[in-house]
Amino acid sequence: MTHTEKTQKAEKTQNTEKGAYEATGVPGPGPSGAPAGLDAHLVVDRGSFRLDVALTAAPGDVVALLGPNGAGKTTALRALAGLTPPTGGHLRLDGAVLDRTAPESRPVGVVFQDYLLFPHLTALDNVAFGPRCHGATKAEARAQAAEWLERMGLAEHAGAKPRRLSGGQAQRVALARALATNPRLLLLDEPLAALDARTRLEVRTQLRRHLAEFEAVAVLVTHDPLDAMVLADRLVVIEDGRVVQEGTPADIARHPRTDYIAHLVGLNLYKGRAEGHTVHVDDGPAITTTEDLTGPVFVAFPPSAVTLHRDRPTGSSARNLWQCEVAGLETHGDQIRADLTGELPLAADLTTVAAAELDLHPGATVWATVKAAQTHAYPA
Numbered sequence: 084m085t086h087t088e089k090t091q092k093a094e095k096t097q098n099t100e101k102g103a104y105e106a107t108g109v110p111g112p113g114p115s116g117a118p119a120g121l122d123a124h125l126v127v128d129r130g131s132f133r134l135d136v137a138l139t140a141a142p143g144d145v146v147a148l149l150g151p152n153g154a155g156k157t158t159a160l161r162a163l164a165g166l167t168p169p170t171g172g173h174l175r176l177d178g179a180v181l182d183r184t185a186p187e188s189r190p191v192g193v194v195f196q197d198y199l200l201f202p203h204l205t206a207l208d209n210v211a212f213g214p215r216c217h218g219a220t221k222a223e224a225r226a227q228a229a230e231w232l233e234r235m236g237l238a239e240h241a242g243a244k245p246r247r248l249s250g251g252q253a254q255r256v257a258l259a260r261a262l263a264t265n266p267r268l269l270l271l272d273e274p275l276a277a278l279d280a281r282t283r284l285e286v287r288t289q290l291r292r293h294l295a296e297f298e299a300v301a302v303l304v305t306h307d308p309l310d311a312m313v314l315a316d317r318l319v320v321i322e323d324g325r326v327v328q329e330g331t332p333a334d335i336a337r338h339p340r341t342d343y344i345a346h347l348v349g350l351n352l353y354k355g356r357a358e359g360h361t362v363h364v365d366d367g368p369a370i371t372t373t374e375d376l377t378g379p380v381f382v383a384f385p386p387s388a389v390t391l392h393r394d395r396p397t398g399s400s401a402r403n404l405w406q407c408e409v410a411g412l413e414t415h416g417d418q419i420r421a422d423l424t425g426e427l428p429l430a431a432d433l434t435t436v437a438a439a440e441l442d443l444h445p446g447a448t449v450w451a452t453v454k455a456a457q458t459h460a461y462p463a
């Protein structure tokens with residue numbers, strides 16, 4: 084999320100926080116100064132597996148939990164929702180202790196991976212189910228549901244049953260159902276996993292917008308580094324039940340500390356403004372892409388797409404050429420990853436032989452080329 088988006092959201096949070104607390108009955112940060120947001124230490128024992136993860140977030144933060152299969156992401160999410168009993172630790176939300184609060188009494192909204200929409204209920208009644216469970220009358224719940232469907236651009240599908248909805252629409256209905264309870268903590272389990280690649284791109288953009296508008300804490304679980312980088316302000320990487328790294332997507336992408344993360348974030352990612360096939364990177368140079376877009380975009384390419392040269396290449400057909408300096412070199416398996424600074428900070432992967440031939444060392448000046456066809460631009 085950009086700085087401007089965060090600032091707008093922070094202002095909105097200040098303006099709406101009181102209303103949200105009143106709606107949920109959860110005490111806000113009172114004169115005693117109980118910290119707003121999430122303060123959790125999740126300890127869960129499951130046979131030989133132990134989850135031991137500390138997680139804190141301020142209202143407005145979107146945190147992504149990432150990790151390989153079996154790392155404990157779902158267990159963490161279920162512990163936050165109250166669906167898996169903890170063995171120890173603590174869970175506080177806006178200063179209120181929730182350790183012993185039943186799941187349905189927590190100011191928590193959950194969007195499950197397969198959405199779990201009721202097949203026999205319309206989109207409207209699926210969304211109304213959320214507020215109904217939190218004590219709203221049938222009429223109130225339906226009015227709130229209609230409002231949320233409108234906000235999600237789904238008003239015309241209010242009467243449709245889930246089987247008549249596309250994957251992206253079903254995802255938004257599930258999100259509306261979770262948000263309709265005014266949760267102080269929104270949990271999303273692999274929110275885009277059930278969608279095909281094409282729908283995913285569009286839904287990712289919409290979800291990013293909805294999360295940017297959400298004033299409380301959002302925690303999402305995902306395997307997909309793009310989802311994490313696009314949707315979250317902060318990544319918490321879990322391996323084998325423990326946090327192995329956390330930070331902004333940019334920090335983690337630049338300085339992976341485990342092979343899993345290096346593989347996970349195998350991308351150079353930039354935000355900028357597209358004008359046709361050219362993306363003007365914020366505070367950086369232009370990148371030529373094959374996509375034809377206009378307005379704010381992300382552009383990404385893997386470090387393996389970067390070719391390095393000691394001298395400025397003359398005959399290269401690559402559309403993107405930048406002068407860089409080697410800031411660091413790291414070995415990853417049989418590859419060398421070069422961390423480059425300059426007009427465009429980037430990571431480049433090359434073989435050990437190529438690194439030796441180029442006489443790469445920290446401080447060396449190099450030219451990097453990337454073919455337009457190896458970049459990927461998409462709306463921000």
Ligand SMILES: Nc1ncnc2c1ncn2[C@@H]1O[C@H](COP(=O)(O)OP(=O)(O)OP(=O)(O)O)[C@@H](O)[C@H]1O
Binds near residue numbers: 129152155
């Ligand atoms: N119901 C259960 N009973 C016992 N152990 C379980 C149960 N569910 C999960 N586990 C174990 O807990 C550990 C963490 O599983 P969890 O599903 O939280 O991981 P995950 O990171 O979400 O993985 P995935 O990405 O595959 O969904 C795994 O070792 C798993 O075998």
